[in-house]
Amino acid sequence: MFTDPTSELESTSAFQIERVTERNAEEFIRWIVRSKDGVELNKEMIERIKAYFYSPIFLNYMLRIDGRPAAMGSLFLKDQEGYIANDFTFESFRGRGCQLALLRHRLSEAAKLGIKTVYTDVEFGTISHGNMEKSGFKTAYINTFWIKKQNSNL
Numbered sequence: 240m241f242t243d244p245t246s247e248l249e250s251t252s253a254f255q256i257e258r259v260t261e262r263n264a265e266e267f268i269r270w271i272v273r274s275k276d277g278v279e280l281n282k283e284m285i286e287r288i289k290a291y292f293y294s295p296i297f298l299n300y301m302l303r304i305d306g307r308p309a310a311m312g313s314l315f316l317k318d319q320e321g322y323i324a325n326d327f328t329f330e331s332f333r334g335r336g337c338q339l340a341l342l343r344h345r346l347s348e349a350a351k352l353g354i355k356t357v358y359t360d361v362e363f364g365t366i367s368h369g370n371m372e373k374s375g376f377k378t379a380y381i382n383t384f385w386i387k388k389q390n391s392n393l
Contacts, residue, residue: 254309254340258348259299264289267301270308274327298348299325302341310337314345314357321349323359326367339370346374 259267268285272278280288292299296317302310309332313325323345328337349357361367363381 254337255303255306256341256344257301257303259293259301261290261293263301264292267292267299267311270301270311273308274311274329298345300341300344302337302344304332304335304337307332309335310341312338312341312345314349316349316352316354319353319355321345321352321354321357323357338367339373342370342374 257263265285268280268289272280291297296315298314298316300312300314301308302312308329310328311325312323312327315322315324323342326338326341346357357376358379359371359376361371
């Protein structure tokens with residue numbers, strides 16, 4: 240899916256959205272660890288990887304509700320194009336519009352940076368697919384899967 244990022248600049252003021260920086264990168268990594276049940280990182284590993292999450296071409300955002308971690312998402316940048324990825328909402332905050340708010344925020348940020356086209360990929364028919372359509376994304380193509388069972392007339 241793709242969109243012109245200037246087409247949707249609605250405010251997301253109901254949520255507290257913060258870009259990941261050197262100051263809060265460790266906290267963001269803890270959010271990632273929390274989202275991946277069972278993953279463990281030690282302090283040395285965190286120190287090695289944290290700069291990746293506040294790179295000028297890989298923007299990451301944290302959304303809080305009442306100061307509590309609710310959702311996160313990324314925006315990759317290359318020339319005048321962007322790619323939306325890594326969307327995650329913690330279970331207790333699902334169904335509240337967190338990802339739609341994060342999506343609109345990232346599109347607004349992309350427009351401010353002069354990005355002309357933003358891409359993403361989602362599974363057809365999912366809540367994410369609906370959020371993309373609400374934000375002005377259009378389907379570029381649909382990936383299909385094919386199956387043929389062995390020893391079958393199907």
